[in-house]
Amino acid sequence: MRILISIILTIFIGFNIAKADIKVVTTYPYIASIVKEIVKNKATVESLAEGNLDPHFIVPKPSLVVKLRNADLIIINGAGLEIGWLLPLINQASNPKINPSSSGFLDLSQFVNLIQKPETVSRSMGDVHPEGNPHFHLDPYNIPVIADVITNKLCRLDVSNCKFYESNNTDFKERWKKKLKEWNEKLSILKGKKVVGYHKLFDYFIERYNLNLIGTLEPLPGIPPNAKHTENLINIAKSQGLDYIFQDVYHSQKPAKFLAEKTGVRMIILPHDVGSIPEVKDIFGLFDEIVRRLTQ
Template sequence: MRKLCITLFILLFASSAYAGKMKVVSTYPYIASIVDHIGGDRVRVNALARGDFDPHTVIPKPSFISKLRKADVLIINGAQLEIGWLPPLLKQSNNPAVNPGSSGFLDLSTHVKLIDVPKSISREQGDIHPDGNPHYYLNPHNIPLLAKAISEKLSECDSRNSSYYKSNCRNFITMWNQKTSQWDSKLAALKGKQVIEYHKNYDYLLRYYSISLAGTIEPLPGIPPTSKHIESLEKMISSRNISFILMDVYNPDEAGRHLSKKYGITFVKLPHDIGAVPEANDIVSLFDEIVRRLTK
């Protein structure tokens, strides 16, 4: 019993050591990295999902509840990317500070223009996102919009450090714009090329750099490839000049590798978030690595 008391005391003490910092929880690691740049040492940020797993199907671990329970701010990707796992956790954590609509809640998708918003919605079309494609952060030109939204939210919730967050945000955007111009010049070489994706993860990037998407390995969003669909892809491939097959790190890659081998198309495994590949360990190196893999 005494041991238990001591353990509990230490745990309580350990958590109070962070008491001075604002506690931010983000759903995905890429958000946490931007928060790190802007919040610096005045916030403590925790990402829930792992960057190397499928962002659509995150296991709703009970340990996430304890993180949400203590959070001052919750920042989500939105556009229904978290619909399959976050709502029950939020309900169970019962923290009114971070419920949607409250001041400690930020949905980043409301700060960018979403593409592929479906005109009609039926699950006949697979597991579609009714608000549009939610993978908007994979275009580096969207990141400053997210940084600004995060800086504003942090300033709103912690007004004492408002100027600190704002100046960090300005510095981050300056640095980011320099990096982006490097990436722009490298990716310009890919203009007009045609690619195949597994899932529509990289459409924002493709569209910005005028790379055209010829097809997806999934017949419909969320549906694994069928032999019939692969056949139709093969027919399409033989009539076009496909430069890359883009693959995420979490879906089975047999179908992509098969097509790559059969038709001699370059197979590129791209990270979609921080931690997906060892080289991508923050928001900058994530894009460095995406660009490096695409222009290698």
């Protein structure tokens, strides 16, 4: 009897191990949303950062180390976006599966074309984009590229569910394609319109939809606005014309409001990630809301 129980237990435990979900941790919620589209209920997915925060400056907390300790896979944005906060957390987690050289570490920036790549990598003068512009997920055409990369990685780590992941990815990209068509039609009115942003955050979106970025309130990415620079922007806006002021959810709105007051141009607050505002619950919602705010 004892032997029988032990055999049953062994089979049961073995079965559970075989069925155990893989644990995916992402640095930002937009990545987690794409992963969820692909894994459905076959993996647990958690984001380290919340969507309403400045993605460059996430505060490292012990609770984030706990998430990393149990992860089978970490997926990061890369291109320097996590440079100020992620590595100490990974080191503290001491989980060999997710070391930057391990198969459980995936850097999405390696698979997209980065814009604004400097000739030499430098953080001199506080530039927080030393490797080029890291906000590539705000071009909706990069989302299916990212989904493919994630699917390939999941297939390698969890072979038994590969077909399931691939089929979900195909379905996701089909729905994305339909949405792209809808967004492209609505956004066609933006062509040639002039924009000032706070940070170089929406530059991929701006390039995709042929807007014209005439300046940013930050003199350099990561350097707060100052009076002289803002005065200069006001003069450029007055002489060249300005149609939109893009403001993110996490920087002070004061400089953008001042520019709006001086130029009579509307300031539009745009979400940049899932969860940056309550309406944006997933990756589809992110672009739905950006489009709605720009075209209403």
